[in-house]
Amino acid sequence: MSKTATLSVRRQCELLGISRTLIYSVPKGASEENIQIMKGIDQLHLKDALAGSRRMCSYLQRKGWTTISRGRVKRLLRVMGVEAVYPRKRTTIPGGSSKVYPYQLKDLEINRPNQVWCADITYIPMAKGFMYLFAIMDWYSRRIIAWELSNTLDTRFCLQALNKAVEITGKVPDIFNTDQGCLFTSEEWTRRLKELGIIISMDGKRRWIDNVMIERFWRNIKYENIYLNCYENGRELEQGIKTYIIHYNFERPHQSLKEATPDEIYTGAIKLVA
Numbered sequence: 001m002s003k004t005a006t007l008s009v010r011r012q013c014e015l016l017g018i019s020r021t022l023i024y025s026v027p028k029g030a031s032e033e034n035i036q037i038m039k040g041i042d043q044l045h046l047k048d049a050l051a052g053s054r055r056m057c058s059y060l061q062r063k064g065w066t067t068i069s070r071g072r073v074k075r076l077l078r079v080m081g082v083e084a085v086y087p088r089k090r091t092t093i094p095g096g097s098s099k100v101y102p103y104q105l106k107d108l109e110i111n112r113p114n115q116v117w118c119a120d121i122t123y124i125p126m127a128k129g130f131m132y133l134f135a136i137m138d139w140y141s142r143r144i145i146a147w148e149l150s151n152t153l154d155t156r157f158c159l160q161a162l163n164k165a166v167e168i169t170g171k172v173p174d175i176f177n178t179d180q181g182c183l184f185t186s187e188e189w190t191r192r193l194k195e196l197g198i199i200i201s202m203d204g205k206r207r208w209i210d211n212v213m214i215e216r217f218w219r220n221i222k223y224e225n226i227y228l229n230c231y232e233n234g235r236e237l238e239q240g241i242k243t244y245i246i247h248y249n250f251e252r253p254h255q256s257l258k259e260a261t262p263d264e265i266y267t268g269a270i271k272l273v274a
Contacts, residue, residue: 039125104201117173143262177201
């Protein structure tokens with residue numbers, strides 16, 4: 001038996017310098033039909049974020065999945081981590097044992113880099129499978145600070161990106177904003193933010209507008225890169241996302257930034273004048 005054959009998958013990935021999750025492109029139990037349906041759901045959700053399982057089911061039936069049930073749509077939405085959004089009825093968010101924290105950005109003037117970072121997770125379709133992308137953005141400059149891919153929804157890859165962001169920048173934000181997803185209300189995530197001395201902020205329930213900057217980035221990367229390329233596997237996807245984010249951060253001018261790039265604003269090379 002060769003020496004390589006005795007190495008675990010984890011150790012082989014460490015030696016090759018790649019993420020172990022990139023080896024496994026298709027989560028267990030994901031049929032080809034379900035993968036195609038989830039691709040459709042992903043595109044429909046970007047067009048109509050208010051669509052719940054009932055409306056989404058109708059959309060899919062109109063697109064040719066005539067026998068799909070609402071129950072199946074609900075299950076696939078859970079797999080994808082997708083929820084319909086709607087205006088919240090309350091202006092406060094309960095804390096306590098639920099580990100949900102108040103939204104801290106209302107009426108806040110965000111006027112400098114590293115004042116607020118925001119983050120989110122999105123479903124990424126591939127030719128044969130899907131993965132999840134987690135990204136951290138500086139709210140003021142729109143710069144993507146760090147990102148990670150995973151084939152499972154767990155806190156580990158979110159923490160990897162957070163630690164990478166701190167290491168890359170040598171900074172921590174005053175405030176970190178996310179939604180109320182279970183990964184961000186978890187003890188592991190909130191404990192790490194507190195260790196770094198960061199104020200925790202969370203959107204209102206299903207209020208995408210509260211984290212609008214990262215939501216706009218998801219639309220950009222999907223329509224400008226993911227849907228156009230239909231990556232075959234995790235390695236191709238990782239390289240494609242890396243190339244896109246480099247372009248987004250360092251080369252692409254943003255109208256909202258007075259035609260500067262996110263990196264120019266983040267580093268102070270160009271100042272935004274009100």
